[in-house]
Amino acid sequence: MIDTTKSVKAQPVTCQHCGEEVPQVEGPGRRKLWCTPDAGKQWRRRMRALGFPV
């Protein structure tokens, strides 16, 4: 059952770059998926190089 009283941001996110939990900022906007913006950029660049449409 989905808890609709909590926003998606209340759920913990693990950085796929270093495995650390990423603290979320309350309020509108997308969830943060990376501990640093650079980690996300590097991941996207790598995925594109492998042919994934990210």
Ligand SMILES: [Zn+2]
């Ligand atoms: Zn990280």
